[in-house]
Amino acid sequence: MTQILIGPLAVAILSTVLAFLIAIIDKVLNNYGQMKISINGGKKVLEVKGGSPLLGTLAAEGIFVPSACGGRGSCGACKCKVTTDVGPHLPTELPYMSPAEIQKNIRLSCQIKVRKDLEIELPEEFFSVKKFQTKVASIKNLTYDIKEVLLSLQDGQTVEFEAGQYVQLVVPPYGEISESVQRAYSMSSRPLDKTHIELLIRLVPGGIATxxxxxxxxxGDRVEVVGPFGEFRIHDTPATMVCVAGGSGMAPFKSMLYHMYETDAFPEKEIWYFFGARTTKDMFYLDELAELAAKWPRFHFVPALSEPKPEENWKGDVGLITDVLDRYGQSSIDKSKGLEGYLCGSPGMINACINVMKKNGMTEDKIYFDKFA
Amino acid sequence: MINAPDVGLLSLFLASILTSNVLLANFLGTCSFISISKDFKSSMGLGIAVTMVIGICSAICWAVLYFIIKPLGIEYLSFIIFIIVIAAVVQMLEMIIDRFSPGLYLALGIFLPLITVNCAVLGVILFMQIRNYNFMQAVIFGFGSGAGWWLSIMLLASIRKKLDNNNAVPAGLKGTGITLITIGFMAMAFIGFSGMIAVQ
Incomplete structure (x- = not known):
């Protein structure tokens, strides 16, 4: 009997001693003490505990650098400029860096550990980024694969954002997905409604978040979102807006259009909105936008189907959205005040539209876009 | 209490590096040998890491063997105990490398924790056990075998670097194919040493 007990007991004691040793070494080695992070030349100085990745350290201080993967180094979103020398770029960073970025000391904040006092540079907009606790107020089916999700902010929180910006949705572990991930979605709600965030989410087969x-x-579920982020917004010029979207690329434009209509912002701007889908099954918000166009003279709505079926009885434009855009660009759109392009959709659609827009007299620096990646 | 073999420390050290090289004479620890050797710098790092692990583990396992396992009569658990010790040492080494050389830490990637299950490490410790080495012999044999592993991977990494810069390799043999053939030649060369020095 004792013979049977002695063996496992010896193994257990030995394991305990070794585990204890590891814990002590961990404590000694990973004790970097207090570190200073100076942001944008000393505009903001943080006192933090060293040893952890920069991304998480900043998040603990309430500064949220966008990250789609949650710090696993697989999305390349959490770029920031580190002016202090923290050694050469790591193999895990290089796939996401262009030579120009390497030259400029751009790093992935999830891969850089805070091991000494750091000087970093971040866009000012990150300081207004917050984490919001929300509750799902409603989920509507817009098409067979796009849902409109309305989140209402909890605990008296309010969100300040510009139409066109996006938030990161925090997806908790579920089913076979064991790690929390974050994914970016444009807000389709109006900036004046500060207690709600609305997202349009298309089901991507195999997509974790969707x-x-x-x-x-x-x-009624509780959901965390982080934001707002993004440079996609209406530019304050008298130039005519030419907006093109497909699928859930509707989201930023819904926000922009209703915001402009309700506040009469940028009154000189004329707006053309081209929305492309394959069949009527993929079309949504048709009546709402047609109604908006009817009562708002400077807004023109052009929905187009690329593959309408005869039985669908489609009365609008037919063709690929790029062809429709080209047609209108050559005939109907008034170019006298200049043109600005706004695009939201798949990279393929955006690249095709940029070519058509350039052909119709727009310059590349006046074409703004929000690519789904 | 230990009936240690009559082998001089210097000859044991040389034997473990050359005549009974753990990789090329005993073919232990081949997985990381093949995959890491494509990069010269990582081979260097892994070679150092493996040498440290085998050396330190030999010393600790010798102590564990003669002060815990044998007195308690639990030889039947020695494999499990050795693996636990190896895992703990690798864990500690991992933290040390991460602290002092983050670049090497990332270059080694998954192969650093995988040293735990590198058969060369357990193999050397089991040789140490069955050959009844005394403490000094165990330590020398451990570090020597590690150095032998390190030498082999550096040799292979150098040869592969030459091969990569050479277009004479037939397309069908590029990569792992020519590497396996190269290892075969290297092993044959090392067999030429075998038996020159007795290790037990």
Whole structure:
């Protein structure tokens, strides 16, 4: 009997001693003490505990650098400029860096550990980024694969954003997904409604976040979002806006259009909105936008189907959105005040539209876009 | 209490590097040998890491063997205990490398924790056990075998670097194919040393 007990007991004691040793070494080695992070030349100085990745350290201080993967080094979103020398770029950073970025000391903040006092540079907009606790107020099916998710902010929080910006949705572990991930979605709600965030989410087969939203998320669930982020916004010029979207690329334009209509912002701007879909099954907000166009003279709405079926009885424009855009660009759109392009959709659609826009007299620096990646 | 073999420390050290090289004479620890050797710098790092692990583990395992396992009569658990010790040492080494050389830490990637299951490490410790080495012999044999592993991977990395810059390799043999053939030649060369020095 004792013979049977002695063996496992010896193994257990030995393991305990070794585990204890590891814990002590960990404590000694990872004790970097207090570190200073100076942001944008000393505009903001943080006193933080060293040893952890920069991304998480900043998040603990309430500064949220955008990250789609949550710090695993697989999205390349959390770029920031580190002016202090923290050694050469790591193999995990290089795939996401262009030679120009390497030259400028751009680093992935999830891969850089705070091991000495750091000087970093971040866009000012990151300081207004917050984490919001929300509750799902409603989920509506817009098409067979796009849902409109309305989140209402909890605990008296309010969100300040510009139409066109996006938030990161925090997807908790679910089913076989064991790690929390973050994914970016444009807000389709109006900036004046500071207590709600609305997102349009299309089901991507195999997508972690979109599957969660479509198959698991229910009304009343609690959801965390981080934001707002993004440079996609209306530019204050008298130039005519030419907006092109497909699918859930509708989101930033819904926000922009209703915001402009309700506040009469940028009154000189004329707006053309081209929305492309394959069949009527993929079309949504048709009546709402047609109604908006009817009562708002400077807004022109052009929905187009690329593959309408005869039985659908489609009365609008037909053709690829790029062809429709080209047609209108050559005939209907008034170019006298100049043109600005606004694009939201898949990279393929955006690249094709940029070519058509350039052909119709727009310059590349006046074409703004929000690519789904 | 230990019936240690009559082998001089210097000859044991040379034997473990050359005549009974753990990789090329015993073919232990081949997985990381093949995959890491494509990069010269990582080979250097992993070679150092493996040498440290085998050396330190030999010393600790010798102590564990003669002060815990044998007195308690639990030889039947020695494999498990050795693996636990190896895992702990690798864990500690991992933290040390991460602290002092983050670049090497990332270059080694998954192969650093995988040293735990590198058969060369357990193999050397089991040789130490069955050959009844005394403490000094165990330590020398451990570090020597590690150095032998390190030498082999550096040799292979150098040869592969030459091969990569050479277009004479037939397309069908590029990569792992020519590497395996190269290892075969290297092993044959090392067999030429075998038996020159007795290790037990």
């Amino acid at each position: 599957t969660w939203v479509h198959k698991f998320l229910k009304e």
